[in-house]
Amino acid sequence: MGKTFKKPEALSDAHTHYCPGCTHGVIHRLVAETIDELGIRGRTVGIAPVGCAVLAYNYFNCDFQEAAHGRAPAMATGIKRVRPDLMVFTYQGDGDLASIGMGEIIHAANRGEKFTTIFVNNAIYGMTGGQMAPTTMPNQRTSTSPFGRKVEEVGMPIKMAELLAALQTPAYISRQTVIKPKYINKAKKAIKQAFTYQLENKCFSLVEVVSTCPTNWGMTPVQAVEWTEKTLLAYYQPGDYKVPA
Amino acid sequence: MAKVLMKGNEAIGEAAIRAGCLNYFAYPITPQSEVAEYLVRRLPEVGGVFLQGESEVAVGYMIFGAAGAGVRVFTTSSSPGISLMSEAISYIAAAQCPAVFVNIMRGGPGLGGILPSQADYLQATKGIGHGDCRLLVMAPASVQEAVEMVMKAFPLAEKYRNPVMILGDGLIGQMMEPVEFPDQLKTEPSNKDAWATNGMDHRKSKTRNLVKSLFLDPVQLNDNNLALKAKYDRMRAEEVMSESYNTGGDYKGLIVSYGTMSRVCRTAIDMLKAEGIDVGMIRPQTVFPFPEQAVAEAAMKSSCTHVLSIEMSMGQMVEDVERSVKGRVPVSWYGKCGGDIPTPEEVIDVVKERIA
Numbered sequence: 112m113g114k115t116f117k118k119p120e121a122l123s124d125a126h127t128h129y130c131p132g133c134t135h136g137v138i139h140r141l142v143a144e145t146i147d148e149l150g151i152r153g154r155t156v157g158i159a160p161v162g163c164a165v166l167a168y169n170y171f172n173c174d175f176q177e178a179a180h181g182r183a184p185a186m187a188t189g190i191k192r193v194r195p196d197l198m199v200f201t202y203q204g205d206g207d208l209a210s211i212g213m214g215e216i217i218h219a220a221n222r223g224e225k226f227t228t229i230f231v232n233n234a235i236y237g238m239t240g241g242q243m244a245p246t247t248m249p250n251q252r253t254s255t256s257p258f259g260r261k262v263e264e265v266g267m268p269i270k271m272a273e274l275l276a277a278l279q280t281p282a283y284i285s286r287q288t289v290i291k292p293k294y295i296n297k298a299k300k301a302i303k304q305a306f307t308y309q310l311e312n313k314c315f316s317l318v319e320v321v322s323t324c325p326t327n328w329g330m331t332p333v334q335a336v337e338w339t340e341k342t343l344l345a346y347y348q349p350g351d352y353k354v355p356a
Numbered sequence: 357m358a359k360v361l362m363k364g365n366e367a368i369g370e371a372a373i374r375a376g377c378l379n380y381f382a383y384p385i386t387p388q389s390e391v392a393e394y395l396v397r398r399l400p401e402v403g404g405v406f407l408q409g410e411s412e413v414a415v416g417y418m419i420f421g422a423a424g425a426g427v428r429v430f431t432t433s434s435s436p437g438i439s440l441m442s443e444a445i446s447y448i449a450a451a452q453c454p455a456v457f458v459n460i461m462r463g464g465p466g467l468g469g470i471l472p473s474q475a476d477y478l479q480a481t482k483g484i485g486h487g488d489c490r491l492l493v494m495a496p497a498s499v500q501e502a503v504e505m506v507m508k509a510f511p512l513a514e515k516y517r518n519p520v521m522i523l524g525d526g527l528i529g530q531m532m533e534p535v536e537f538p539d540q541l542k543t544e545p546s547n548k549d550a551w552a553t554n555g556m557d558h559r560k561s562k563t564r565n566l567v568k569s570l571f572l573d574p575v576q577l578n579d580n581n582l583a584l585k586a587k588y589d590r591m592r593a594e595e596v597m598s599e600s601y602n603t604g605g606d607y608k609g610l611i612v613s614y615g616t617m618s619r620v621c622r623t624a625i626d627m628l629k630a631e632g633i634d635v636g637m638i639r640p641q642t643v644f645p646f647p648e649q650a651v652a653e654a655a656m657k658s659s660c661t662h663v664l665s666i667e668m669s670m671g672q673m674v675e676d677v678e679r680s681v682k683g684r685v686p687v688s689w690y691g692k693c694g695g696d697i698p699t700p701e702e703v704i705d706v707v708k709e710r711i712a
Contacts, residue, residue, distance in 0.1 A: 189429070
């Protein structure tokens with residue numbers, strides 16, 4: 112009997128630096144499986160963000176560029192425009208994409224750039240130690256909102272999938288999560304769909320993945336899953352927000 | 357090809373194409389928007405890529421992405437826009453990718469004005485972005501020289517795997533002069549397989565390439581900075597370019613001036629000569645690396661009593677002139693930086709007051 116489950120070729124042998132209970136590892140794997148299944152590893156270029164996934168290029172096994180904070184969509188635009196034969200994806204967190212990189216993601220999506228974005232939303236800045244993000248929930252405590260996010264001062268958390276789906280040009284905008292096996296299968300399908308649309312030369316595709324950060328949320332991994340399901344998914348509802356006509 | 361009459365900005369766009377650069381990303385800003393307006397029509401004729409980005413910040417990273425993917429790529433902007441791109445330039449230098457930036461300078465600081473200036477000298481030559489990064493910077497004094505420098509810039513950027521800047525003042529972009537274009541060059545860096553992220557399948561080695569600037573290990577970061585320093589030292593040894601004028605015989609004073617300002621100084625030197633006053637000039641063509649030796653040697657001539665740095669800025673290049681002369685001859689600055697260029701008569705007055 113042959114192997115039925117193995118590490119994707121698009122993942123390296125490196126041990127990740129991600130915290131226990133963090134879902135980056137699962138999301139990396141889903142992206143890597145997709146790259147393997149579509150047979151595109153030799154012509155794929157990933158763009159690493161600034162944030163927890165800054166070292167993503169150590170964990171994926173394909174060409175990679177590393178962006179400045181928020182600028183991954185501009186770099187992906189540069190690569191894909193000059194080498195349309197390549198498969199290009201950005202892997203960005205919520206501070207990177209929804210705060211400092213808001214301009215770049217909106218314009219890349221609106222131009223219909225033919226790359227794919229994996230947007231990992233865990234409602235907090237992870238790498239810098241748990242500061243408030245544009246996606247932080249009302250009353251959620253972070254190191255820069257120690258008494259909870261005050262909506263009257265900083266507004267409501269931004270729903271990126273809905274925001275981008277309001278644009279006419281993008282091909283595919285979906286929100287998924289990977290906190291339980293039942294969600295992981297759906298997320299895998301969405302990620303593969305997004306890459307497939309890129310293969311078919313359709314305009315911009317993005318999958319937002321609602322993720323956990325037990326370390327900076329001050330929770331155990333199990334509590335983090337429960338809080339995600341109860342609080343985050345109620346606000347950031349999974350589903351396809353835009354599909355090609 | 358025969359000579360054609362072209363506006364500087366359009367000639368710069370055409371020169372890039374003739375250099376084999378078929379990829380251009382830009383954001384509009386006066387006084388260089390004609391480059392984009394020229395290339396949006398011209399690039400499709402040669403199968404090239406034109407994209408107007410949403411900001412100079414984004415354009416800087418479009419250049420970074422495309423350069424990292426191993427193609428010839430360039431952008432043009434003007435002073436405030438270059439400030440916004442300087443973040444990306446630091447990343448591109450750190451990641452050792454080749455790219456060409458053209459700065460058609462306008463007055464500053466802040467929004468400043470839209471008329472010609474040379475006020476970005478220090479920004480361009482002293483490490484434009486954060487960290488220990490340098491650009492190779494060439495400063496043209498005519499439309500023809502702008503064309504030649506743009507065409508040289510791509511092979512130089514690839515030789516050093518470092519950004520190269522063409523530092524022109526607004527007049528270089530806006531005036532029309534006859535130009536001739538050298539032969540067409542190649543479109544991709546020949547050394548790209550060693551570093552470009554153009555897909556593993558496209559390389560013999562089938563191993564992956566990374567384009568990155570993060571070195572968390574202090575030894576690795578220091579090593580990367582030493583590698584960059586070695587390149588900047590090599591530029592100082594191999595790429596210095598300058599031109600001398602009226603330095604054959606004895607001269608009482610020496611002018612150091614570049615770009616459009618140097619042409620005004622040349623006229624002033626001719627007029628002074630007719631009055632019997634000899635003044636020599638060194639015109640830096642590269643401002644990083646700076647022609648220290650040429651300036652020092654010309655200043656050390658026994659007849660020379662004073663060195664004048666004449667710039668369309670409030671005294672920026674004068675620091676490099678002082679550094680070159682090392683206090684052996686008095687050095688002073690003259691300049692204007694509002695947009696109106698000093699006239700030959702003004703230069704003559706300054707020379708007479710300080711030198712003659």
